[in-house]
Amino acid sequence: MRDVLVALRKDLLLQWRGRAQVVAIFTFGAATLLLFSLAIGPDSASLRQHAAGFLWLGLLLASTLSLAEGFEREMEEQALEGLLLLPASARALYFGKAIANCAQLALLGAALVPVTVVLYDAGTTRLLPLGGVILLGTAGLSAPGTLYSAMTAQTRGRHTLLPLLLFPLVVPVLLAAVKATSLLILGDPMGQLRPWASLLAAFAVLHWALGGLLFARVVED
Amino acid sequence: MRPMIAVAAAGVCRRYGRRWALTDVSFELPEGALAMVTGRNGSGKTTLLRVLATAIRADRGTVSVLGHDARRDPETVRRNVALLGHRTHLYEPLTALENLAIAARFLRMDARRPALLVRLEQVGLARRADDAVQTFSAGMRQRLALARVLQQEPRIALLDEPYGHLDAPGSLLVDGVLQALKARGATVLMATHLLQRGRALCDRALVLEEGRLVFAGAPASMPEPEGAGAPGAEGP
Amino acid sequence: MAAASQSRAPVLLVASGAALLCIGSYWGLAKAPAEVYMGDVQRIMYVHVPTAWNAMLALTFAFACAVAFLVTESWKWDNRLEAAIEMGVVLSLLLCTQGAIWAKPTWGVWWDWDPRLTTTAVMVFAFGGILALRAFVDDPMKRAVWSAVACIVAFADVPIVYFSVRWWNSLHQAQSTPETVSKAFHSPLRINAFGILFVCTGLVALRARVAGLRLRSEIAPPLPEQKASGAAARAAGSAS
Numbered sequence: 001m002r003d004v005l006v007a008l009r010k011d012l013l014l015q016w017r018g019r020a021q022v023v024a025i026f027t028f029g030a031a032t033l034l035l036f037s038l039a040i041g042p043d044s045a046s047l048r049q050h051a052a053g054f055l056w057l058g059l060l061l062a063s064t065l066s067l068a069e070g071f072e073r074e075m076e077e078q079a080l081e082g083l084l085l086l087p088a089s090a091r092a093l094y095f096g097k098a099i100a101n102c103a104q105l106a107l108l109g110a111a112l113v114p115v116t117v118v119l120y121d122a123g124t125t126r127l128l129p130l131g132g133v134i135l136l137g138t139a140g141l142s143a144p145g146t147l148y149s150a151m152t153a154q155t156r157g158r159h160t161l162l163p164l165l166l167f168p169l170v171v172p173v174l175l176a177a178v179k180a181t182s183l184l185i186l187g188d189p190m191g192q193l194r195p196w197a198s199l200l201a202a203f204a205v206l207h208w209a210l211g212g213l214l215f216a217r218v219v220e221d
Numbered sequence: 222m223r224p225m226i227a228v229a230a231a232g233v234c235r236r237y238g239r240r241w242a243l244t245d246v247s248f249e250l251p252e253g254a255l256a257m258v259t260g261r262n263g264s265g266k267t268t269l270l271r272v273l274a275t276a277i278r279a280d281r282g283t284v285s286v287l288g289h290d291a292r293r294d295p296e297t298v299r300r301n302v303a304l305l306g307h308r309t310h311l312y313e314p315l316t317a318l319e320n321l322a323i324a325a326r327f328l329r330m331d332a333r334r335p336a337l338l339v340r341l342e343q344v345g346l347a348r349r350a351d352d353a354v355q356t357f358s359a360g361m362r363q364r365l366a367l368a369r370v371l372q373q374e375p376r377i378a379l380l381d382e383p384y385g386h387l388d389a390p391g392s393l394l395v396d397g398v399l400q401a402l403k404a405r406g407a408t409v410l411m412a413t414h415l416l417q418r419g420r421a422l423c424d425r426a427l428v429l430e431e432g433r434l435v436f437a438g439a440p441a442s443m444p445e446p447e448g449a450g451a452p453g454a455e456g457p
Numbered sequence: 458m459a460a461a462s463q464s465r466a467p468v469l470l471v472a473s474g475a476a477l478l479c480i481g482s483y484w485g486l487a488k489a490p491a492e493v494y495m496g497d498v499q500r501i502m503y504v505h506v507p508t509a510w511n512a513m514l515a516l517t518f519a520f521a522c523a524v525a526f527l528v529t530e531s532w533k534w535d536n537r538l539e540a541a542i543e544m545g546v547v548l549s550l551l552l553c554t555q556g557a558i559w560a561k562p563t564w565g566v567w568w569d570w571d572p573r574l575t576t577t578a579v580m581v582f583a584f585g586g587i588l589a590l591r592a593f594v595d596d597p598m599k600r601a602v603w604s605a606v607a608c609i610v611a612f613a614d615v616p617i618v619y620f621s622v623r624w625w626n627s628l629h630q631a632q633s634t635p636e637t638v639s640k641a642f643h644s645p646l647r648i649n650a651f652g653i654l655f656v657c658t659g660l661v662a663l664r665a666r667v668a669g670l671r672l673r674s675e676i677a678p679p680l681p682e683q684k685a686s687g688a689a690a691r692a693a694g695s696a697s
Contacts, residue, residue, distance in 0.1 A: 006326040010312075017314040017353075073312055081276055082310025086373065087299035088327045144610060151603050157593045165590060165607065168583035169614050172621035179625065199624075203617055210613060214606045217527060221277040221598075236677040238596070244680060281680070 003089050007096025014073055015104055021069055026108055029062035030115045037119050044121055051122030052181035056137065056174055059109050063138075064163045066108065067145040070101050071153035080219060094215035098146040098208065105138035124184045129193065133184065136200035137177035143207035144169050150218050176200045225287065227252040227377055227408035228273060232282035235268055242268040244432045245282070250425070252287075252376075255399060255409045257419035257440065260429035266412035267307055269429065270379045273410070274304035286377060303375035305383055309366045313355040317346055317365050320354060324369055344368040344394060359386040367398060378402055380411040384418070396422065416443075467662035474655025481507075481648030498562050505555045507650035511657050512548035512577070515541055516584065518661075520612040523605035532672060533665070535601035538608065539591065540664035542584050544657055549581045572623035579618050583611040597675050 015022070036054040037047055047054075074080035084090060110131065117123040124130055148165045152158040180196040228250040235243040243265045250256055258266050271277045273284055275295045284291040286298040311320050318337050325332035341347045344364040354362060363386045370378060383395045399422055402409050410427075413419050419426065420440040428436035428443060436444055485503030519541035526534035556574040557567045568574075587607045594600040 003327065006323070009326075010323050013319065014312060014314060073314060076313060077311050078306070078308040079310050079312050081308075082306075082369070083323075083327060085274060085276060085299050085302075085304055085310075086324060086327045087296050147610070148607070151590070151607075154599070155590075155593045161586075161590060161593055164582075164586045168579050168586060169611060171579050172614075172617045175621045175625045199617075199621060206613060206617065207610070210610055214609065217602050218606055234680060238675065239677050241677050241680065 001092075003092030004095045004099075007083075007088070007093050008099050009096075011070075011096050011100035012103070015100055018069065018073075022066070022104065022108070025062050025065045025069075026111050028065065029058045029108060029112050032058040032061055033112065033115050033119055047120040048122045049186070051116050051120035052178045052185055054120065055109075055112055055116045055122075055181060056178050058112060059105070059138075060141070060167070060170070060174065061163075062108055062112075063105055063141050063145060064159075064166065066104055067101060067142070067149040067166075068153070068158065068162055070097060070146065071149045074150075075153045084220065090216035090219055091212050093219075094146060094150075094212055095208075097150075098142050098211060101146050102135075102139050102142035105142055106135050109134040109138055122185045126184050130181065130184050133177060133180045133197060133200070136197060136204060137173055137180075139204040140173040140177075140200055140207065141166075141170055143204060143211045147211045147215060147218060150215065172203050173200065176203070225252045226250070226285075227254065227287060228410065229285045230269075230273070230282065231284075233269075233272060233279045233284060234281040235272055235277065235279050237268070240432075242432050243272065243279075246429075246432075246434045247282075248427060248434060248437045250408055250410060252408050253403065253406050254425055255403050255423045256411070256425045256427065257423040258410060258412050258427040258429060259414065259416060259419065259443075263431075264429040265432040266429055267381055268432075270304065270381050270410065270412055271306070274302050274306075274379050275299055276304065276306070301376045303370040303373040303378050305366055305370045305378070305380040307381050309354075309362045310369065311354050311362060311365060314353055316351050316353055317341060317357075317368075318350045320365065321369060321372060324372055328373060330372065340368050340372055341365075343371065345390070360388060360391055363387055364391060364394070367395070371398065375407060377408045377410070380409065382412055382414070384413060384415055392418075467659040467666075470655045470659030470662070472659075474652050474657075474659060477648055477652030477655060479652075481645045481650075481652050485645035485649065498559060501555055501559050503645050503649055504653075505552070505559065506646055507653045508548055508552050508555065509573075509577075510650055511653045512545060512552055514654070515545035515548055515657060515661070516580065516612060516615075519545055519584070519608055523608035523612075526601060526605045527609075532601070533669065535597075535605070536665040536668035536672065537661070538601075538605060539668045540661040542587055542604070542608065543664060544661050546581055546584050546588065548657070549577045549584070552577045553581065570622075570626050572619060572626050575622045575626070576615065576619040579622075580611070580615060583614065584608070587611065597672060 033054055036057070040047060040050070071080075080093065083093060113123075113130070113134075145162075145166055149162055152161045152165070155161060176196045176199040180193055180200065183193050183196070226249050229248075231247045233243055233246040234241060246265075246269060258269060260266055268277070272279050273286070273291075275284075275291050275298050278292065284298075287301055289297045289301075291298050312323075315323075318334065318341070321337045321340055322332045325337065330336075338347055338350060341350050344367055346361060346364055346368065349357070349361065354365065357365065363383075367383065370380070383398075384392050387395065396418075399409060399411070411419070411423070420443070423440050425438065426436065426440040426443045427434060482503060486500050519538055522534045522538040522541055525531075526538060553574060556571065556577075560569050560571075561567050587604050590607060591600050591604050594603060
């Protein structure tokens, strides 16, 4: 457990050092949101209707950049292997990295919300539930994302492979997060938020467990 | 009393793609030995060190370190072994101090600044403690990697080309490190091309040729590799 | 002799399966009476349902191979994994195509977001992605371990994908799953099911064999047993 905290500290430090990249990724995400609105057209009502979808699509696209970045530093001088040989538990390294990835994605998501508000007139006063949905959704993205980016960081064609592997897997996250966010923006008269949030939570639990179990096989020889 | 066997390899084989990088390598190193392994490029030195360090697994054969089997108990092996590898195992965006701090924390050692500065002082990097590794030269990276190995206070040190990239003071530093390790009773296996230096320091030598162990014994009776040139010349 | 008979078994399977498929399809497509409400379009169920069963079977087998490989690290499971994933992807693609063929005359659109077919489409991408991963990794061991891991994760994901899509779709329209045939016409269905099963099993076995042959060309041949050279080196080492 203590190893997880040490790993997390290391990953947060690496992220902090690479914060210029994060700004660039945020800009990329904001740009995609703009592109979506341009593609749909200036119909404000329609944009507001689909704002949740655009937000999560934008975040999903940005996540592949963010996740790929996470393992670049680990692989360029085989620093990850160096830690494994200390020995450090592979499971702890996974959870540290996944938590850090989740935090970065959640931050990205939160930063894109104001963009959504401005472009689509899609805001909500229920900020705490929105934060919760973003956190659960990004938790669902980061668990398999960390597992797969560890693989693809060691292959050629890594920039194509990561989205290709990740996107089909996180379809439930996309569906549930969009639905939940949409309910927060457009109103939730029948109280459907909780079941969708539960789905997000269930997905996250499953994939964090799987990731913890399988990560060692992915990075060890 | 017979010294304990620090490292024992028996029939170790490892392949890379279509090639067998190591074939049936068997040897034993007693504790406290300062050994060198040499051979031409591509002879399998790096692979051997990585197998002994449990960075990669042997496809066949067994490796045991201080009596622990590397396949069945890799964690204990790793706790006692430190590898100075071909890659530096460093995080480029982080400073020298931060790199050591991370390792220290995983090792449950003192990770505070003064303690780490002492380590950096040992390798002559104290003045660059707060500089990012990506600003370092190759030689400085090598020194930092060496500091990271020493930090682990290993009972067995596996060093892959420790003199690589280093200037004259740096090479003397490595000599000193080797002596210090030996004085502490650690076992050292060093892969190197510097035959003269190795012969002077080491008490046993292994020679690999195309993945096979062709010699294991006293450095003095080591076979001269082909094309070594005049005695005293250190080949590339 | 054993090798020769083993080589022929998959081919026999494929042949007998193809024969069964012909019988079952002829029966279902030409001979059985048309369904009351849906008409002739319903006949696609005679291939669609068996394909669905076999697609699920193929991917479940792939999952089993993945687990088996991670546990035993025996190459034969990796060969079977490759074959099973390919078969699963092909069958799933067929399913989506059949679904589209059924949907167009029935609903007027090629795709109606039916939960089962949508899940199948997601699986095509998920498992197809694993095939892409295999193509990009050169080291056979890494390739095998990673695709086994990815297969386990993708397979575990299938139920969640299904439930989320079903729920998501139910908010917009009522269930629109193609009705299966009524009990009177189960025989051609079963015949086709076995037909496809035999064909697929035979093909998977053959494909696994091909994968094994390719693997042999990629990795170094096994070494003959060595005894003498090791002992000599050890003697020299302990003498000094």
